[in-house]
Amino acid sequence: MKRLVVLAALLGAAPVLADEGMWTYNNFPSAKVKEKYGFEPSQAWLDKVRLSSARIAGGCSASFVSPNGLVMTNHHCARGCIEQLSTADKDYIANGFYAQAATDELKCPAMEMNQLSEIIDVTAQLNAATQGLTGKQYNDTLKAEMSKLEKDCATSDQVRCDVVTLYQGGKYNLYKYRRFQDVRLVFAPEHAIAFFGGDPDNFEFPRYDLDVAFLRVYQDGKPAPTEHHFKWSKAGAKEGELTFISGHPGKTSRGLTVAELEYQRDVALPKHQQITAELRGVVTEFQKRGPEQKRISNNLLFGVENSLKSSKGRHEALLDKKFFAQKVAAEQELRQKVEANPELKKKYGAAWDEIAKAQEQLKNVRKELSFIENSQGFSSSLYAHARTLVRATAELPKENGQRLREYTEAGLPALRNQLFSTAPIYPELEILRLEFSLTKLREELGADHPFVKKVLGKESPRTLATRVVNGTQLRDPKVRQQLFEGGKKAVEASQDPMVRLAALVDPDARAIRKNYEENIEAVIRKNSELVAKAKFEVYGTNISPDATFSLRLSYGAVKGYMEDGKKVAPITTMAGAYERNTGEAPFALPGTWLEAQGKLKLTTPMNFVSTNDIIGGNSGSPVINKDAEIVGLVFDGNIQSLGGDFGFDESVNRAVSIHSDALLESLQKIYGARRVIEELRPSARPATVKANPAG
Incomplete structure (x- = not known):
């Protein structure tokens, strides 16, 4: 791959140069x-x-x-x-x-399809709601207030509302969409x-x-x-x-701290590339089974290859020593300006160190978070439907602000659209994907990990994948709809093997998520907000957000x-x-x-x-x-x-x-x-x- 040349003047602190910037419509230069x-x-x-x-x-x-x-x-x-x-x-x-x-x-x-009809700055409301809060209380309050804003905004299923976090929490906008x-x-x-x-x-x-x-x-x-x-x-x-x-644009990381970039460079990106490269080989071999296998897996292979090449490019940028040194220098310059001002130091001085500590904690929980809660160990459309049923029917009886973010009222139309989709699901490909991800789950966590033993028992990844895919009725969208409308009792009573697998995983996954959100995400969110505010005070807002x-x-x-x-x-x-x-x-x-x-x-x-x-x-x-x-x-x-x-x-x-x-x-x-x-x-x-x- 060609060496990437990326100048670092634009590293989130300095004024905008050249044609840089993915600008919001309410702050276009x-x-x-x-x-x-x-x-x-x-x-x-x-x-x-x-x-x-x-x-x-x-x-x-x-x-x-x-x-x-x-x-x-x-x-x-x-x-x-x-x-x-x-x-x-x-x-x-x-x-x-x-x-x-x-x-x-x-x-x-x-x-x-969404059409952005209105942008509303809700920074003041969210800052007021979280004023003086830290840790779990800060995170829970922030998410509950976001859910409330979204629910109040989405007056019908034809309207979608999302609170958008800008500048790592320095600003918040409520985006109101016309939904099709x-x-x-x-x-x-x-x-x-x-x-x-x-x-x-x-x-x-x-x-x-x-x-x-x-x-x-x-x-x-x-x-x-x-x-x-x-x-x-x-x-x-x-x-x-x-x-x-x-x-x-999906996601950029120009405003991340050096500690966060080090995590991406040394941990997240290398591991992603390794697993994605292996999956590419597995899918490529699957395509050789016949023309129909090739047809049904073409989209998967396209996505895998695109993801692999993209992550290699991002990783190469972070491995460029000159580029990374410029990132370090930009952060040091900002921190020195903060340290030199007693008022700024008091408000923002500790933020970078707190984020760095959270990154170290993230390294310790990365495997469980990725493979259990984020379902990297259960790559399957059928499993995704089963997990949605298990979680949605447990979350929906709760108050809107107390639910997991993806199950709030504002997100339900999109959730139903996916869950009740008539898109075809191919068992042979499902078995392949689930077997591969279960194999990686066992490799990453270890055969003696209690969760691996709980999930696999005496079965191999292939045996488990074959049993639950061939035994499930979730390929039928009508079955999924009946379970969803039947609520928690219907899902708990279901003997569908894929539903039972999702139910088996859910307690462990929830515990991992709870630990991450309360002890890592909350720290990163709060302190990223402080870093962003420090940048505003030192450099102004003449930069585009990530x-x-x-x-x-x-x-x-x-x-x-x-x-x-x-x-x-x-x-x-x-x-x-x-x-x-x-x-x-x-x-x-x-x-x-x-x-x-x-x-x-x-x-x-x-x-x-x-x-x-x-x-x-x-x-x-x-x-x-x-x-x-x-x-x-x-x-x-x-x-x-x-x-x-x-x-x-x-x-x-x-x-x-x-x-x-x-x-x-x-x-x-x-x-x-x-x-x-x-x-x-x-x-x-x-x-x-x-x-x-x-x-």
């Missing part, structure tokens, strides 16, 4: 954009862009691109839906999908072009991908009206042009970069895809592309890079110009951008996007997706979309 690019986004412009943006609740970004609920995102973001709708006879992953008529649009079994749980597939190309180049090209550039999918949100059985949506640019992205990316899978806006420009002493041009063309085609996966263009080659304008821009600051979760984000028009679609970052978890270097960090011209050229001349094109670029006679009652 419009003046800085004007200073550098000559355009100052107005509040009206920001509101339009916010309301035209969308989030896929499972972990991706998207955008509204027509008044009739049409949504654009990445193929890999919609991949779960596409795979769940596929069968051995209709493989939409391999062959693509296009709804020729509105009645052909297919409902995704378990997808939720009827989401239908409209168009998806073949996997071969959506992931052209496969894992070898992942996080690389030049690229030649058409990683796109179009969905539609419905409301009351009809396409949802979306007044706010992005229009299509006539010109597309040009080199040097100012670009904005509105999306939902990513939290909440809507952010970044700015930058279409621009190439230098790599290994060579200039990387910012834009590729469709001709390059044909030049790269070998006829063998992962560099094999699909038949539709080979047949259409003579029709295409091969000089059409295909993919491009820009200096926008992004991270995982930004996949599916729209790239727009100053007129709030679509000029591209984010689908990746380059290899250097992986270090963006910890810092940003404008000279090499790049977002990788599909050019808007390539999207139209392929939709029209390769796929004949007339309905989609008419919505993206309506003529004088706008396309109308009728409902598909069957979904």
